[in-house]
Amino acid sequence: MDQIKACRSFVRAVELGSLSAVAREQRSTQPTVSKIIAALEKELGVRLLERSTTSLTPTEQGRRFYARAKRVLEEFSEAVSDARGLTERPAGLLRVNAPLGLGQLRLNALVLEFLALYPEIEVELILNDRFVDLVEDGVDVALRLAGSLPPNMIARKIASAERYLVAAPAYLQRHPEILTPDDLAAHRYIGFARPANGEVTTLSGPEGTLEIVTRSRYQVNSSMAIRESFLKGAGLGICPSWLVHDLLESGQLQRILPAWSTPGQEASLLYPSRRYQSLRATVFMQFLTERIPLLPGFSAPSFRR
Template sequence: MDTIRAMQVFVRAVELGSLSAVAREQQSTQPTISKVVAALEKEMGVRLLERSTTSLSPTEAGRRFHERARRVLDEYGEAVSDARGMSGQPAGRVRVSAPASFGVLRLNALVLAFQQRYPEVEVELLFDDRFVDLVEEGVDIAVRLGASLPPNVVARRIAVSPRLLVASPDYLARHARIRQPADLARHQILRFTWLAAGDEIVLDGPGGQAPVSASCRYRVNNSLAMRESFLAGAGFGMTPAWLVQDLLDSGALQRVLPRWSGPAQEAFLVYPSRRYQPERVRLLLDYLAQAIAGLPGLTPV
């Protein structure tokens, strides 16, 4: 049995969800592809795929084997390219996970620019505010902002973003002037529902720290919704600078108590703790480390 080809067929079957699709891709027939997978299962002594008349999915053993087989094939492909002197053009797929708002607002454009530079690299960008299991979900790189990091991953700290108090000029014109933190008690604060410290906000500024006390009628768990709420004049709030720096620069939002700020939000690139990484993953890691740190509202570390 050609083990490398069998692994390639199996990996593509999982990715495409169909043996017929693999057969079309490889200009073969469905019975031939099915025999290749069956031979691989016989060789391993375990069922890798669950088949029905309408669907195909990996078994638990198949899911685990798929992740490792994909890495083996990546390394094999790069070894062949290197031996042939063709390693200068990276190719293949990279799966990237990122928080939804940061992904839509900032990361999407960076990834598209990367693909202009490396047209043979495929990127699958997954927006999810939960921290996904990188190995289980086949994620090569995850962008995390200020979140606690799980064990068994490598975390590369790339930037920090100060947390600022902001509001729209319209809101500030319609409400009592804010000169010091105590004045915020007369205003409406917009809060993120997932703040780790709950409702408590402590500012750092001249003379030390000051707690923020303000009534809250609106909470939201999405940064883009919070950004729109600031623009709508619904109240003031604390936000990482990357979310609103463009609006501050244009004057659409203004800083409140500009000499005061909250704890900075840290930005990390996270990847599975394994020694081997395909060249395309290493290139994207290095590119994102530099590009994210250069975004408005973020400072390299």
Template sequence: MDTLRAMRTFVRTVELGSLSSAAREYGTTQPTVSKLLAQLERHLAVRLFERSTRGLTPTEQGQRFYRDAKLVLEQFDAAVSGVQGMTGQASGLLRINAPVALGQYRLNAMVQQFLAAHPGMEIELILNDRFVDLVEEGVDLAFRLGGSLPPDAIGRHLATIPRMLVAAPAYLARRGAPAQPADLPAHDFVRFAWTPGATIDLFSEGEQRQVETASRYRVNNALAIREALALGSGIGLCPEWLVRDLLDSGELVRVLPGWSARPQDLYLLYPSRQYQPLRTKLFIEFATGQLATLPGFDRAAA
């Protein structure tokens, strides 16, 4: 029996909660996973799972073995990383989660550069806008934009990103440019569909204003908002990384340039500070360096 393989399969089965989920992750079949776990139970001479029609539940011995096995696997991965680090070579799969727009617009190209520099690596870039549980979903690294983080979150603050009001010159020519925050309710405001309410907070030299906005168009994707604004659909509140190139080209201009919203923080989260594989460490270093060169990411404030 391949003990390490069996231990990895056992750990992920516990974390994912089912044989089928573990089988999908490892690209194999459910019977194969079941057979491997049965071999591990015979080898240990203990029952690791209670099996029922509702699924799998770790026994008391299974819970204890899960904690110990996870630690052993982390230590093994750290030992492998140490050896690989002597040659600078990295291999294996890295699963990365990120918000959809950030992944499509900024991270996709970055990942391609990283893969070109590390031919032994594989990367799964999983894009969605929900807050995933890194351990339960087998994610090695997760980019997070804005919002509060869980108290037990482990990671690195990468950048602080300015957020500003922008619109297309054609829209402003048609509707007029607001001269003060109080003028905004009379304009079409393009915003995220899932944003609660239509009130925005604006700041200028220590002064704060709360402004109600009216949105005829709401969409749950930042790239769609970017395109809608460039087409002249209205005024939007955007992070600088999303619109910096359009501002530089003149396709968008700042509205109320003396006013800004609260900045957006970018974090890179990982499941543990200890026993990070070489591939994880290399990507963290690479991503940190790359973001410092991209427009719209204020590294000085990070």
């Protein structure tokens, strides 16, 4: 029996809580994964997992074995990496998670460019606007925009984006002129899944820092939907420069109160562990670290972790 393979299957079964999920991740079948873990249990002489039709949980022996096996696998992977040294070539499957809007507008093209540079690497790009659990979902690298970052992950800030107040010219023509931040309260505001009773927006400008309460009849948890709403003249709002850079340049959107600014948005790379990173993950993160700040609407951060 391949003990390393068996331990990997068991560890991922505990983390994913499903043999079927392990099978999908390993591009295998559920019966095959089940047989591998059953053989491991037979060799150890203990039951590691309690199985039912709806759940999969480790036994007490399984929990203790999981903790040790995970450390052994990390050490083994690190040893393999050290042994390969400079002869290792970036290859294999890389699972990447990123926000939907950024993925569609910017990251997809970068991934295609990356694949052309590294023909032996495969990338599975998972786009959604929720914070996934990197370990549970088997994600190697995640790109996060603003928000609080998980404390159990390693984060590296790689770029910054300004945030603008914007609206379509058609909307501005139909509604009262906006000359000061106080005028915003009388306008239709489109926000990113924010409370219906309003949001306090902080603006910094010629008169110092102000807090403006904005109210909205429409909130949506998709940056692409917000972008489309602005284009349709449905309202005004604050959004990161990478989302609307092209629309501002073409005149389809206009900045409002350009002398006033809001706190910017930071882009960070997240990964599960400092102890070991595959070469494919390392070269991918280096690629994004170099390329994302060059994208329209982004700039290099003031510091990097």
